[in-house]
Amino acid sequence: MDTSKADSAVVDVDAARIGALLASCGLRWVEDISPSGGRHMYVPLAARMPGPEAAELIDAIARTAPSLDASPHHNPTTGCIRPPGAVHKRGGHQELVTPLSAAYEILRHRNPAAAVDAMRRALAPELARNREEAARRAKLATAPPPALCHSARPDATAPPAPGWRSPLRAIAETGLYDTARYPTASEARMGVLTHLAACGWTLPQVQGELGGQFAGLASLYQSPAQLTRLLEREWDKAIEYTATSAGKRSTRKSDTSPTEPTGGAEKVSAASVHQLVNDLENILYSVLDARFQKLGREGVGLRFLARGVLAYMRTMETNVLDVGCRTFALALGQHHGTVARLLRRLAELSDGMVTKIADARHRNADVYLVELPEKHAQLARELTWRKGKIHAVRPVFRSLGPAAALAYEAVERSRLSPTTADVARAARISRTTAEKALAEMAAYRMIHRDDAGLWHITAATSLAQLARRLGADEDVAAQLTLHRSQRAKWHAWLDRHSPDEQIAENDLYDPEAAEHWLPPDDAAIPTALWHAAA
Incomplete structure (x- = not known):
């Protein structure tokens, strides 16, 4: 942990965090501190480990510790560090923190391979994130450069690069x-x-x-x-x-805050909206999910968009939504153009559940009315309401994929703890896809299976923290930054072309105003000027 990468207080926090990680995996280490405040942690291994594997583990740990310098593990020729007792370039020596007798015992009885495997399991999100970014970089390096065309907009806002952070x-x-x-x-x-x-x-x-x-x-x-x-x-x-x-x-609290409805229906009570959302959830799970399942990839997008609509209804406590495409895109992790197309399809295929009642104008988005279809009203009231809240695509599932999101929802909102077959049936995905998604989430400790083969949510695992470890929060931040830039350009264009700001012809010339120039009196012109003119 190097003070050139972070403040010394951050170095201390990172050292404590890494120490807790190593201890939880059954690993022991020797630690020293430099006069500048940096720290070294030595983890001796009983079995030899290839350099690339060691570098992969260090890169994963670096995801959890901003001050960790992973460069020594990437340079086998000059990747050297000062051992305890070595002279520091700023004066002083590397000081051993671990007691000498304990350090001697740790170096003699080294850590077994089983403890290293436990650390790999604990760092599974970070390892997966690094491999995904490495594959993305390799793909970009081998991809041909994009061809320029006349239809390309030179002023189009490009999204931030992968791995971007504020x-x-x-x-x-x-x-x-x-x-x-x-x-x-x-x-x-x-x-x-x-x-x-x-x-x-x-x-x-x-x-x-x-x-x-x-x-x-x-x-x-x-x-x-x-x-x-x-x-x-x-x-x-x-x-x-x-x-x-x-x-x-603008009139909103922020660029991504929920908008207040602009009209189209009378204000309904919050209690009636929550009851309506509960009924619509029954229709979504029992009727619309089965219909959208037959549409392939588009159907997956429609399923999550419908969930996003109901989630915004519950949050805003209204059935009249004028939420913009970019706000839905941020909630779904998709492009706003895709969301615009899916909104039209959802209005067509939802049996009247979602109806467009007003077009977008200026800064206001399209207005949609969400109501219970008459043909499904009896079914909605016969089915039992489900526990929990409905979500669109939570950030962690940007990395895990839509199948994992549907499988997690099936476990989370099931009335009884489901088996793998129950999850596949409720999520309307194949058994193989369900098994793969459940195994991946179990590796991340999001869910666990008991001895009877039933799946349960692991309450101790925070989805927000897991999203940060997988890098999904950076994806959300990059998309949010892009949307803010696009909104700023659109609002600036509206301000330039606002009718209130336009200059009319009568602002430049009024035919009733006497604007002709009157010459001065001859007596007011000095005589010297007349002689000069002559």
Whole structure:
């Protein structure tokens, strides 16, 4: 762990986190510390490990620790580090933290291969993420360059590159910031807090991550006492600034917040909306899912779009939705053009459940009315409501895929713990696909199977944390940044072409106004000027 990659406080947090990981896998290590605050952790192995395998494990651990420097494991010739007792370039020596007798015993009785395998299982999300990104880079390296055509828009906004993350998010993780942009730590942490507030974080969520992924934000405070004293006050300022700046841009709280309905039906009560959503869920699971299943890939998109519509209904407590395509696209992890096409198809194939009642205009999106189809009303009321909440595509399933999302939903919302066959039947996917998805989720400890072969949700596993480990949160952030840029360009175009801002002909020339130029009196012109003119 190197202080050139993160603040020394982040190094300490990362060392504690990696130590907890190693201990949970039954591994023992020897640790030293440098005068600069960096740390080395040595994990001696009983069996020889090839260099590429060691580098793969270190890269996976680096996903959980921003300060970890993985470069020594990628350079077998010059990838050297200072052992305990070595002279440091800044003065002083590497100091052994582990007691000498304990270090000697650990180096003599090395860690078995079973403990290394346990660490591989614990790092399964990070290993999968690194392999996926390596395959993506290899594909991009071998792909031919895109051909230029006259129809290409040179001003089109390109999505951020894979693996992109917000610079402010990096400050929150590492504690390092650009002093040219943020002269002091106070300004840097206010930038981070404002960024988190704009992204929808709450104060308890931020406080819960100060010892985890936001250790860099905590290091921007001079002491724990200052952190306790100032965090809540600065968070209130960040919330106030975010609300004020968003109000100047539009009538919404932020670029991705749910919109208020613009009309089309009378306001209904929240209780009736929740009851309507429960009835519509029964129709979705019993009728529409079976219909959409026959449409292949398009049907999968329609199934999740219908879930997204019901989720927004429950959140906004209304059956009149004017949610934009980009907002749905962020909830589904798809392109907004695909969502626009799927919305039209959903209105066609939903038996009147989703009906378009108004076209998009200016900054307002298309308006849809969601109601219970008369032909399915009796069936909806005969079926029992399901437990839990309905979701579109949660971020973690951007990495795991739609089959895993459907299988997880089948386990999560089942009235009784299902078997693999029950999951395949409820999710309307093949048995082979269900087995593969369940095995992958079980490897990530999202679900577990008991001795009777029944599947259960593992409550201790946080889907949000798993999404961060798999890199899905970076995908969401990149899509959110792209949408904000596109919205800003569209709003700027609307402002330029707004009728209120257009200059009419009478603004330039009024025929009733006397705008002709009157010459001055001859007496007012000096005599010298007449002689000069002559």
